[in-house]
Amino acid sequence: MCVRYDGVEVEEAYCDALTRPEPAYELCTGRDCQPRWETNRWSECSRTCGEGHQARTVRCWRMLAPGFDSSVYDELCVAAGLARPVEKKACRNKACGPQWELSEWSECSARCGGQGTMRREVRCSVGLSPCNEAMKPASEKECLGPPCDRQWTASDWGPCSGACGEGRMSRIISCRNLEGKVISGSQCDPTTKPLAVYPCGGWNCPAHWVEQGWEQCNASCGRGVKVRRVLCAGLENGVYREYPEGHCDISQKPEVQAPCFKRPCSIWFTTAWSQCSKTCGVGLRLREVKCYQGEELGQGCDPTSKPEAKQTCQIQPCPTELPDEDCEDKATANCALVLKVKLCTHWYYRKACCGACRSKAP
Structure with missing residues (x-):
């Protein structure tokens, strides 16, 4: 002064x-x-x-x-x-009223390059009233089969297990993609699958029944059926040869199908996703994930295949500054000092001294 x-x-x-x-x-x-x-x-x-x-x-x-x-x-x-x-x-x-609960989609039923169908189970959660049929999600949808780049590969033959009529030698047959990765056998053409079991044990071996290995059970859980090929075959001058079934004793033909049972059917079901927990910025949305064994809640579902129960969501970015009409400097903030030492770039002081900082903005 x-x-x-x-x-x-x-x-x-x-x-x-x-x-x-x-x-x-x-x-x-x-x-x-x-x-x-x-x-x-x-x-x-x-x-x-x-x-x-x-x-x-x-x-x-x-x-x-x-x-x-x-x-x-x-x-x-x-x-x-x-x-x-x-x-x-x-x-x-x-x-919450009754909700539609959905299982995961099945694999596409189509062979490579063709059209097929994917299916899922749609059920109504337990409630006092039925679910709205008009809002029922689809239980089937069309799909395209895998690319036709799959092919069967075979390992070397193993040793012979015995004399003619009983002796077998086997090899491993796998379905692989172009990268050589082993994938599900359902993605290769079953009509071109090589034989995994050959007769052996003699240079000339008369026709007899030669059974291949069992295919996978046709049910992923519960009771199903497994099948195998049974051929009438033998060896001529050491070379494999197949014969009409009449050349073998029909009464001695091994079974070509058998019942099979996998773990009890326990399937994950999910409800629809909730709304995002925030109207701007990154929030969360949730859904219920339940394990059903038949009609009852169970504990037998595979934990490694459990669907996600929550995921992040973002509707729109949050504004970085308050609207002008809501901008008011905090009485507890020394805004004059904030301007002097240039702290308006710090998010807290930009908010606490929004008026003072904006007045100095270029």
Whole structure:
């Protein structure tokens, strides 16, 4: 300030502007300010019906200097004996009505290059009223078979197991793609599959029944049927030869099919996805995942094939700044000092001193 010889403040014009000192702030150190927990707003309920959850961010903050707040390690708030606010709480909307529950799609029924069908089971969850048939999801859809780049490959023959009539030598037949990776045998043409078992044990071996290995059970769970090829075959001058079935004793022909049973049928079912938990930015959407064994809830489903029950979602990016009508500098923030030391680039001070920072924006 400009003062007269007797100490009275007068107009600045009476003082020499060239000798005016620069205005300055001097920070002094007092006792450390106590930390505090701060929370943001609760998210929307993760489910639009029934019981869901809401989440919020909890951070430990402390004033490091007058007007300068910053987030610090949570351990500081814990050491100060401050109870951490909850970050998650249950929320409940109106009760969910009956919902359609869906199993995973089956493999495409088509052979390579052809049209086929994929199927899934659609069932209504247990409720007091039936599901809306008009909203029932499709249980079948068309699909295209795998590319025709699959082919059968065979290993070398193993040793002969015995004399003519009983002796067998076998090899492993696999279905592979162009990269040489073993894939499901259903993706190769069954009509071109090489034989895995040959007769052996003599240079000339008369016709007799030669059974191939059992194919996989035709049911992925529960009871099914497995089949195998049984050929009337022998050796002529050491060369394999097939004969009409009349050359072998029909009464001695081995079975070509047999019942099979895999683990009890337990299938994963899912409901539709919930709405995103946030209207902007990254949120979560959820769905129910249940294991059914027949009509009852069970525990026998394969945990490695369990469908996801939650996934991230983003409807639109959140605005980086508050709307103009909501912009108001915090009374506790020393916005003049924030401008002086150029802290408007920090997200907290840009929000706390939104008016002051915008007034200085280029």
